[in-house]
Amino acid sequence: MFSNFSFKTRTDLARTPFGGFTLVEMMTVVAIILIMTAILLGNLPNFRDRLSLDAIAQEMAVTIRQAQIFGSATRTSGSQEFPSYGVYFDLSSNNNFIVFADLGTPPNSLYDRLGCAASATECREQFLFSRGVVVTNLCSSTNGNPSSCTPISGGILNVNFRRPLTDAIFYDSANELTPASVIIKIAKASNPTDTRSIVVWGTGHIYVTK
Amino acid sequence: MVAVSIFSIVSVIVTGALLTAIAINNKAQAIKLAMDNLNYALDSITIKMKRGRAFEFNASNELHFISPKDDPVNPEKAYTYRLDPSGAITMEVGGDTRFITSDKLHIDEFRAFVSNNVSGSSGAFPRAVIIIRGAARVGNQEQKFAVGTTVTERQ
Numbered sequence: 201m202f203s204n205f206s207f208k209t210r211t212d213l214a215r216t217p218f219g220g221f222t223l224v225e226m227m228t229v230v231a232i233i234l235i236m237t238a239i240l241l242g243n244l245p246n247f248r249d250r251l252s253l254d255a256i257a258q259e260m261a262v263t264i265r266q267a268q269i270f271g272s273a274t275r276t277s278g279s280q281e282f283p284s285y286g287v288y289f290d291l292s293s294n295n296n297f298i299v300f301a302d303l304g305t306p307p308n309s310l311y312d313r314l315g316c317a318a319s320a321t322e323c324r325e326q327f328l329f330s331r332g333v334v335v336t337n338l339c340s341s342t343n344g345n346p347s348s349c350t351p352i353s354g355g356i357l358n359v360n361f362r363r364p365l366t367d368a369i370f371y372d373s374a375n376e377l378t379p380a381s382v383i384i385k386i387a388k389a390s391n392p393t394d395t396r397s398i399v400v401w402g403t404g405h406i407y408v409t410k
Numbered sequence: 411m412v413a414v415s416i417f418s419i420v421s422v423i424v425t426g427a428l429l430t431a432i433a434i435n436n437k438a439q440a441i442k443l444a445m446d447n448l449n450y451a452l453d454s455i456t457i458k459m460k461r462g463r464a465f466e467f468n469a470s471n472e473l474h475f476i477s478p479k480d481d482p483v484n485p486e487k488a489y490t491y492r493l494d495p496s497g498a499i500t501m502e503v504g505g506d507t508r509f510i511t512s513d514k515l516h517i518d519e520f521r522a523f524v525s526n527n528v529s530g531s532s533g534a535f536p537r538a539v540i541i542i543r544g545a546a547r548v549g550n551q552e553q554k555f556a557v558g559t560t561v562t563e564r565q
Contacts, residue, residue: 284482343498343513344447362482364461367454369483380509403510405450407443 249388252331257386257396257408260297263287263327264359264398264406267299268368271361272404283307284362285324289384291355294335299325302360309360309371329386336387336395340370340379346397346409349383357382359400366404378402437551444514444546445555451499451510452542452559455491459561462489465538467522473540477503493520497544517544536563 221229264287271285288298288311300311300322316323329335338357339349358371359382370377380402387395400406455473459465462475473491477484490502497516498509511517521541526534543556 342509345513365454365457365482366450367458367483378506378508401447401450401510401512402508403447403450403454405447407446409443 249331249391250394253333253386253388253394253396254408256329256331256333257398260327260384260386260398261406261408263297263299263325264400267359268361268366268404268406270301272363272366274363282363284309284360286311286358286360288359289335289338289357291335291338295333296326296328297335298323299327307362309362309369309376310358310374332389333386334389335384336392337383337385339383339385340377340381341383341399342380344381344383344399344401346383346385346395346399350379352377352382357384361404368400368402368404368406370400370402434551437548440514440548441546441551441553444512444548445553447512448515448542448546448555448557452540452557454510455501455540456559456561458489459538460564463536463563465522465524465527465536465561465563467524467538471520473520473522473538491520493517499542514548515544515546517542519543537561 267285267287274282284302284307286300286302286309288300290297298311298316301324302309302311303313303322311322313322315321316326337349338352338355339346340352341349352372354373356373360369360371361367362369368382370379370382382400384398384400385395386398387393395410397409398406399409458477458481459475461478461481463478464474464476466474468474471493475489477487477489479486481487484503487503491510492500492502494500494509496513497518498511498513499517499520500507501510519541523539523541524537526536538561539558540561541556541558543554545552545554
């Protein structure tokens with residue numbers, strides 16, 4: 201069997217009854233396979249990072265949509281019937297965001313009873329990012345374009361949904377904002393240039409883009 | 411030599427077809443996003459409008475109505491929707507104007523036909539038929555659309 205891997209020419213092999221590959225052909229094929237494997241293995245971590253970033257961005261969009269459904273429908277929270285619901289982002293605590301019920305009379309659209317441990321707070325769910333993903337930017341835009349948006353001053357964003365509307369209402373730490381859309385950008389802390397943007401329009405349209 | 415040439419030609423064709431398919435898929439998704447954006451904008455108008463009153467579509471092609479007293483965001487305020495020269499629909503309320511459609515959409519026509527707008531005058535419900543025509547444009551791809559909806563005042 202191994203006698204086929206001697207330095208024979210194809211013409212020599214063609215004459216024998218055991219025609220096969222030459223050593224040079226085999227080495228070339230093995231070298232190509234090794235190079236392709238090395239390229240694939242080298243890119244695998246980046247590929248996994250991009251994939252996990254995409255998955256987390258989609259999960260965020262679904263969670264914001266969940267708050268939209270809770271807010272525009274009739275979900276009670278404790279003793280308060282049908283409060284508005286929202287999501288809260290804070291760049292100073294950028295490895296998580298909060299889904300909150302806007303309790304209090306009258307409701308103020310702000311997440312202002314902080315903390316997810318105590319029962320008296322407005323926190324209903326804390327979304328913790330995995331795999332080193334963080335929120336890198338909170339900004340507003342007139343056209344939903346992530347490449348030309350204006351950062352929200354203070355680095356705090358409340359996105360609120362009040363029944364019966366599906367519209368999103370935006371607040372910073374205290375005041376209502378009136379842009380057409382807000383954009384939440386996420387990235388891996390180790391690679392902040394590769395971002396995903398979750399775009400929330402005032403009309404209630406929520407989607408993920410690059 | 412012949413084998414390598416055939417392989418190269420087939421590789422180039424297959425790679426080209428794959429890249430074209432990816433580009434078309436991206437554009438199709440972008441157009442779908444733009445159309446979703448239009449649907450949300452139209453829903454946003456109609457959900458507010460059906461709870462409002464005093465429907466009007468004036469000579470300046472502006473759609474007006476007054477929100478109800480129990481509106482959760484802007485109670486008893488005048489809403490005005492109009493077509494911006496940039497091809498987007500804008501919403502004005504409380505002196506503040508904002509875009510409600512994406513820049514991927516170019517709206518050519520925004521019109522409403524209002525009937526029975528004086529509530530209770532004829533016993534019929536105030537009603538508006540809203541028509542939006544335009545195109546979703548991404549790169550060199552374009553998808554024309556014409557959507558319409560009817561809103562009746564809830565009494």
